[in-house]
Amino acid sequence: MKTAVSIPDDLFDGAERLARRKRKSRSRLFADALREYLARHAPDQITDSMDQAIAEIGGGSDEFVSALAHRRLEQTEW
Numbered sequence: 001m002k003t004a005v006s007i008p009d010d011l012f013d014g015a016e017r018l019a020r021r022k023r024k025s026r027s028r029l030f031a032d033a034l035r036e037y038l039a040r041h042a043p044d045q046i047t048d049s050m051d052q053a054i055a056e057i058g059g060g061s062d063e064f065v066s067a068l069a070h071r072r073l074e075q076t077e078w
Helices: 009-022 026-040 043-057 063-075
Strands: none
Touching (some): 009 026
16 A cells, blocks of 8 residues: 655655665565554554463463562562
């Protein structure tokens, strides 16, 4: 799909340089960047991927790891 967006000149220039260095088209660079941004901001998708990976390798219970994770969560500000 084609679309038009407005971006600051310095951002465009940086993207242009990176596209040349990576030997990608600007369109490909912008698509890759947006795909990465969306992935970083889709916590459900990340959680699902992590759950799937754990299921595949086995999520055996390790008391030490569980206790350590519990302590770390207690120290985390939500």
